[in-house]
Amino acid sequence: MPATVVTITSGKGGVGKTTATANIGVALAAGGQRVVCLDADIGLRNLDVVMGLENRIVYDLVDVVEGRCRLKQALIKDKRLPDLHLIPAAQTRDKSAVSPTDMVRLADELRPDFDWIIIDSPAGIERGFRNAIAPADRVLIITNPEVSAVRDADRIIGLIEAEEKGPAELILNRVRADMVKRGDMLGTADVLEVLAIELIGLVPEDENIVVASNRGAPAALDGNSRAGQAFRNIARRLNGEDVPFMNLDESKGFFERLARLVRPGG
Amino acid sequence: MIPPLAIKGIKDGLLITLGDGDWPEVAAGLMARLEETPDFFKGAKVILQIGSRVLGAADLGHLRDQLSDREIVLWAVLSDSGTTQTAAQSLGLEIALPQPPELEPTIDPEERGDEAMFVRRTLRSGRAVHHPGHVIVVGDVNAGAEIVAGGDVVVWGKVRGVVHAGANGDENAIICALDLAPTQLRIAGHIAISPERKGQPTPEVARIRDGRIVAEPWGK
Ligand SMILES: Nc1ncnc2c1ncn2[C@@H]1O[C@H](COP(=O)(O)OP(=O)(O)OP(=O)(O)O)[C@@H](O)[C@H]1O
Ligand SMILES: [Mg+2]
Numbered sequence: 001m002p003a004t005v006v007t008i009t010s011g012k013g014g015v016g017k018t019t020a021t022a023n024i025g026v027a028l029a030a031g032g033q034r035v036v037c038l039d040a041d042i043g044l045r046n047l048d049v050v051m052g053l054e055n056r057i058v059y060d061l062v063d064v065v066e067g068r069c070r071l072k073q074a075l076i077k078d079k080r081l082p083d084l085h086l087i088p089a090a091q092t093r094d095k096s097a098v099s100p101t102d103m104v105r106l107a108d109e110l111r112p113d114f115d116w117i118i119i120d121s122p123a124g125i126e127r128g129f130r131n132a133i134a135p136a137d138r139v140l141i142i143t144n145p146e147v148s149a150v151r152d153a154d155r156i157i158g159l160i161e162a163e164e165k166g167p168a169e170l171i172l173n174r175v176r177a178d179m180v181k182r183g184d185m186l187g188t189a190d191v192l193e194v195l196a197i198e199l200i201g202l203v204p205e206d207e208n209i210v211v212a213s214n215r216g217a218p219a220a221l222d223g224n225s226r227a228g229q230a231f232r233n234i235a236r237r238l239n240g241e242d243v244p245f246m247n248l249d250e251s252k253g254f255f256e257r258l259a260r261l262v263r264p265g266g
Numbered sequence: 267m268i269p270p271l272a273i274k275g276i277k278d279g280l281l282i283t284l285g286d287g288d289w290p291e292v293a294a295g296l297m298a299r300l301e302e303t304p305d306f307f308k309g310a311k312v313i314l315q316i317g318s319r320v321l322g323a324a325d326l327g328h329l330r331d332q333l334s335d336r337e338i339v340l341w342a343v344l345s346d347s348g349t350t351q352t353a354a355q356s357l358g359l360e361i362a363l364p365q366p367p368e369l370e371p372t373i374d375p376e377e378r379g380d381e382a383m384f385v386r387r388t389l390r391s392g393r394a395v396h397h398p399g400h401v402i403v404v405g406d407v408n409a410g411a412e413i414v415a416g417g418d419v420v421v422w423g424k425v426r427g428v429v430h431a432g433a434n435g436d437e438n439a440i441i442c443a444l445d446l447a448p449t450q451l452r453i454a455g456h457i458a459i460s461p462e463r464k465g466q467p468t469p470e471v472a473r474i475r476d477g478r479i480v481a482e483p484w485g486k
Contacts, residue, residue: 158390
């Protein structure tokens with residue numbers, strides 16, 4: 001079956017798009033599925049660093065689009081997982097070097113050889129975002145439990161609905177149970193009430209993430225990381241498995257509230 | 267000379283009918299027209315009627331990118347040419363409009379209402395609805411969204427954003443919602459910020475009384 005294209009986007013910057021792309025890619029490939037992660041954040045590439053593949057880059061996305069190399073030449077094979085690949089972004093160009101149609105064409109060329117194409121979108125609502133969602137079959141919106149990040153996620157969901165790319169699914173990242181309990185952070189139910197899209201992942205704040213990113217070894221490779229576990233769960237849900245959400249120890253009755261609020265399409 | 271083209275708002279979006287002539291000129295003419303009032307077209311969903319013209323995926327893809335740069339979504343391409351239809355489909359574009367069944371309007375002359383704009387979706391952050399008449403929303407008006415209506419505003423859902431009724435100065439305009447907790451409400455020239463809600467939300471109606479906006483439970 002040809003690949004499913006999953007774009008991970010956010011609106012607000014720094015909420016965990018690149019982290020999620022690397023970890024979900026790792027988790028899917030660890031399960032034996034053929035995965036390519038595509039860095040669409042042209043000019044600010046860093047997916048290669050988080051995946052630990054920076055030193056293998058010869059060609060990048062813009063080289064492919066502008067015909068300086070064949071697609072296969074820009075595909076970097078992961079050093080740990082044989083089924084994981086990366087197409088890096090260009091570091092020295094800007095987003096106008098690539099168009100939405102280029103991205104659709106590129107994805108179509110990749111589809112026959114992979115099960116999953118995971119696209120790391122840049123922040124914002126400009127050209128780079130439009131490039132990233134153009135080829136998407138599924139769009140995952142990632143946000144943190146902060147009012148400003150949720151507001152931007154809402155904006156992005158509206159734009160995705162307008163392009164008929166929906167329904168988008170939600171990853172809530174950097175959840176801290178202690179803060180939710182104290183009322184210092186938006187709870188999962190609060191975020192879902194505003195955004196009204198289906199939840200696909202609930203990822204705790206976990207310092208392993210920072211350590212893992214710096215080492216270039218995504219936390220999903222680490223059996224002991226809580227966030228890594230959360231990303232592995234997302235990969236299983238992408239595959240259609242019904243995996244219960246991790247108990248981040250929020251207030252009692254949380255799962256009941258969740259069950260009530262998460263309605264498909266609602 | 268800019269080649270002729272026609273732009274019309276229809277139910278599914280903005281219908282743009284392109285005239286005859288060399289494609290590069292016609293496409294450039296369209297871009298020039300869009301540049302004249304870029305704000306008007308921003309966020310628009312476009313249906314392009316191109317008659318029997320034969321276009322390939324490259325031309326259509328290029329056009330879509332150009333529109334996308336202007337924050338306009340090319341949604342459908344209507345054409346009699348099979349080649350053009352195939353090209354449009356390969357780009358994931360629609361090639362026909364959904365045909366709703368025709369309904370004869372039967373209005374009882376004694377029950378004449380006013381024209382209103384009906385929006386059946388949640389207005390998310392960054393979205394705005396401006397309408398000279400009444401506005402009815404079935405869905406929420408999220409924080410960061412805005413409604414500006416010449417008449418009344420009825421929201422079958424939660425209001426968290428900004429709503430302005432009677433925007434042309436009508437002090438009799440009202441705003442009703444199932445749950446009224448806006449960032450800001452305006453009626454005619456009056457402005458109100460909603461207080462912290464205590465207790466359960468109930469349907470409310472906001473109107474001007476004694477020169478200021480008050481919200482009262484529905485049905486009281
Ligand atoms: N669950 C988590 N726990 C702790 N730290 C996290 C978590 N998720 C992400 N981070 C950290 O947050 C920072 C931003 O993450 P990341 O680079 O993935 O965001 P991004 O959305 O891709 O940013 P940009 O918009 O700049 O591309 C990084 O330092 C990352 O290590
Ligand atoms: Mg990033």
